Amino acid sequence: MALFANAVQLVTPTLNFMAEEFHAPSISEFFPDIVLFEGTPFAMNRIMMIRVLMTVLLLVLFWLGTRKMRVIPTRGQSLTEMALDFVRVNIAEDLLGKVDGRRFLPIxxxxxxxxxAFNITGIVPGLNIAASAVIGLPLVLALVSYVTFIYAGVKKSPKKFFKNSLFPAGVPKPIYIIVTPIELISTFIIRPVTLTLRLLMNMMVGHLLLVLLFAATQFFLFSGEGFFKLFGIGTFAFGFAFTLFEIMVAALQAYVFTLLTAVYIQLALAEEH
Structure with missing residues (x-):
């Protein structure tokens, strides 16, 4: 008993120290305090300011890259054209063809x-959170995708789009009792929901992992005692690796979100509609 009591006395101060100093990430990080225009409809917190910043940055970059188009492009024009061609060739025209691809290319x-742009802010020093890690932005973009593919289908076949979507050709009439509710849910409900949640959850989890790893690194290196400092090296290594991984995730999620939108448009434009 005495030996056990001594062991407890040795371990307890360290455990208490860790409990007092280390602060794990929480959901409150996605709802920061208002910093501008508090009490008005234009109230802005840190995440909203990041969104405004990245929107302005995007507009400026594309304006600079396209304001003086030349037959022999400058370096900036070449980079801009490469970026635009990536979406045009690999998503729009690859899935929709040249005619419909150019038609829906702007959106x-x-x-x-x-x-x-809104994903990559999660690994930018000083910003440290993805502007798409709160449901508002993913939901708005999913609704844009939703409206776009419905518009495409109705524009192509005004009288048949909803009918063919809910009552696929070649299905025996009694089976429509089962098929139609499934098509309604999968086409008109599940699509925007999955688009929203896929983007939101990837950005939320990525942020929480990075905060957890770097908060642990700071704690172990600057507040830990003895051999606990060595854990800081490991958490920093994992944090650095996950930062690189988050860059890939940010780009991949942008690609997947846009690709799925193009797929939905393609399905809406299918001949059976």
């Missing part, structure tokens, strides 16, 4: 670079 391009 697909805007969607891709908006998601990419």
């Amino acid at each position: 697909l391009t805007a969607m891709f670079f908006t998601v990419l």
Whole structure:
């Protein structure tokens, strides 16, 4: 008993120290305090300011890259054209063909670079959180995608789009009792929900992991005692690796979100509609 009591006395101060000093990330990080225009409809917190900043940055970059187009492009024009061609070739025209691809290219391009810019802020020093890590932005973008593919279908087949979507051809009439509710849920409900949650959850989890790892690094290196400092090296290594991984996730989520939007448009434009 005496030996056990001594062991407890040795461990307890360290455990108490860790409990008092280390602060794990929480959901409150996604709802920071209002910093501008508090009490008005234009109230802005840190995440809203990041969104405004990245929107202005996108507009400036594309304006600079396209304001003086030349036959022999400058370096800035070349980079801008490469970026735009990535969406045009690999998403729009690849899935929709040249005619419909060019028709929907502006909205697909805007969607891709908006998601990419708002995702990448999660690893930018000083910003440290993805502007898409709160449900408002993913939901708005999902609704844009939703309205776009419905518009495409109705424009292509005004009288048949909803009918063919809910009552697929070639299905025996009694089976429509099962098929129609499934098509209604999968086409008109599940699509915007999955688009929203996929983007939101990836950005939320990425932020929480990075905060956890770097908060642990700071604690172990600057507040830990003895061999606990060595844990800081490990958490920093994992944090650095996850930072690189988050760059890939930010780009991948922008690509997937835009690609799925193009797929939904393609399905809406299918001949059976």
